[in-house]
Amino acid sequence: MPDTTASDNRTAITPHPLAERVLTPEAVGFLVDLHDRFDGRRRELLAARAELQARFDAGERPDFLAETAAIRSGDWQVPEAPKALADRRVEITGPVERKMMINALNSGAKVFMADLEDANSPTWDNVVTGQVNLQDAVRRTIEITGGEKEYRLNPDIATLLVRPRGWHLPERHFLVDGEPVSASLFDFGLHVFHNGRESLSRGEGPFFYLPKLEGHLEARLWNDVMFAAEDALGLDRGSIRATVLIETITAAFEMDEILYELRDHITGLNAGRWDYIFSVAKRFNQDPAFVLPDRSQVTMTTPFMRAYTELLVKTCHARGAHAIGGMSAFIPNSRKPDVTEAALAKVTDDKKREAGDGFDGTWVAHPGMVATAMAEFDAVLGTAPNQLDRQRPEVEVTAADLLTVDAPDGSITNAGLHTNLSVGIRYLASWLSGTGAAGIDDLMEDAATAEISRAQVWQWIHHHRRLEDGTPVTAELVRSQLDGLIDGLISAGGPMGDPDLLAKARGVFEQVALAERFETFLTLPAYQLLP
Template sequence: MNSFTDSLTMSGIVCTGQPVCRQDEVLTPEALRFLAELHWATAQRRQELLAARPARRAAIAAWQDPQFLRETEHIRNDPSWRVAPPAPGLEDRRVEITGPVDKKMTINALNSGAKVWLADMEDSSTPTWRNVIKGQLNLTDALERRIDFTTEEGKDYKLKADGDLPTIVVRPRGWHLPEKHMLIDGQPIAGGIVDFGLFFFHNARRLLAQGKGPYFYLPKIENHLEARLWNDIFILAQDLLGIPQGTIRATVLIETITAAFEMEEILYELRDHASGLNAGRWDYIFSLIKNFRTRGPRFVLPDRGQVTMTQPFMRAYTEQLVRACHKRGAMAIGGMAAAVPNRKDPEANANALEKVRADKTREANDGFDGSWVAHPDLVPVCREVFDGVLGS
């Protein structure tokens, strides 16, 4: 531990991770005081919300099906409210590419030609201490256009010299994941607060100077109260840095069965900061399995290859998402197709591209405003499909 670590301890934060090169650029005393403020304001509520999750699952297991809430019916029936208008850089989201925030993937995503890069600090990124810190450094370096990477074989990766880069939308970790390497009063800070807070603190003003803003994808939300907690964090974070309220924009992944019954309420809680909803298809399927696994043969699913987006329960969920978004002026973003291109096998590559085209065609015709891909070779396919429906 270095002298920097002593200042962390003095400010109430203990850092237990092994030092990472350039970590002092990320873990400044000011940034850590900012994280501490976010933690102290929300830690108890977060724990209460997490404690409610097992009780909700137990109720579903006891044959209490999720349903639209009576206590929030007035929100769903009120035609007057809408979410904030699209923020700069989020007006066109017809192709979004997702991937982790390591150097190579960062450069490939930003050179892909997509409209948005989902900079993923959650599902596709192992949250080792090194990855957490390096991911923050890579994001800042990318915004400053000073990021590059050379493989052991000598292949160079650099950002393209000219033209606009995709808008960066950061996905922090979900509420259930702690950051065990950062402790306050002996308790870990929420991983989501670490990921959100460090990126926001270091880059919010930088993004505004570039004509965009700090934008986020919120994963694993199970109900509107969890969305309310994120909204309160956004308000506090903007106040602490003196940034105008409503600067932050958030897109929520609907990837749990309980959240699917509260889509409008989730948008309502985040309405001054909301940008849209995303159909997180794979986690949604898992949520069904986790919640209904003891409910008998009716809820047994076949091989996952047969659980496609055309199955009635998946189609109902995505149609409801589009309805909720467009009713409230938000964007509906489609999910990620499972097919992956293979440059070494022309036949397999053609099959993969055709599957992706069919999947994106269904989404575009269903009213989605854009969709995800996981590989740069899929960007042109997705763009062509949505161009054909959305036009200019």
């Protein structure tokens, strides 16, 4: 239990110097009301996830739902996007850290997704100061002054969207009746409470990205939460708008249904590629047919990935919703011009394919990649804000297409194993030290990459896979390679060379990669180790 201060007879809140700006009595009351009304349903949906996992472990597989066939065949549309979200051709993402937010808002991207989820290590300080930064960003007062370099907003900035944490995560620093509140309700609630009306007055929101949904019933819960927030705050119904990340295999079978359940608030769907790959490995962890090769070999042109994104574009455009493409995590490196040149070429190819497939926009992780991505979408869109009028009747995707995890010529290599261990350990060390967006090997990594890394290691061990040279992938091999990796990081020194930090990172990684049963999310045990 954290050191808490009781704010009334029901809540206990960890103190913070900026609490008076964020956790006002009125805001606390609003959060408690959301908790009382919706936490029971949230817990039921999490229990349903676990029940479905048990059925998958026994061999059941998802399919398009018979009970919602009328929704899929029905003639309905989502509402038109607000003017501020009509053009989303390039979106940049990043954590709610002050300097990174200013740079992202100034980047030239059309949209900035301020991330309280996978790119943010949820220390209490990060969570509280992130909400302060959101307040300042909405009011355009966010700045950094007094140092060698000052940071202020340009006159023309990206439209702000906020990604709260997923339904599965708790916020242990805010207790109601002794229980942690939902991190989703906490992040969403504070942003809409403090910034909803101000955003609307500026014609810019409140806009959200919703992560980790497993199906339409979870979307229905979000829709009801948004209605409750609008009613409580005196906002017109439908004022809050949301984009849903399709980053789980089960959600891929329910895209029409998710749009339908959120039809009062939805603007589009996003292809969350890294978490999607992780979801496939997690949901079907017992099935050898779903063992993935080196993650570098699982690209957006791999058949099961292409099927998912083609279906997403077709579904969105049939309903008048935006289809937003996946992340390019490359970081320009002025000290390595050859690396940067290769990265730019890959981003160009990726974004050219997405724009050509009909996506209305795409994601990048660094301001230095905005212009490259923008050029490819400009070439297809011209002066049009999107491609909503482009239908894809030729696309036919079956359940088998989504579930046939086939990477032609895929292999498991020692280099792939080393990458998973190296990225997993270094990212966890960064996350545990309070930084959730970490530059590793010229890529901007977040929690999704660590999840893929540990999931593949788990798969390879439990399904008795061998490296290309015939070496079996075993727990002993993994521990031996971790020994050498961590010794090298300690010898190199620097912030990632702290022995205690690396020991904690290794403990979490081994817990989720070497366990007998597959852990649902590595951020759950890791969260217990945050200060």
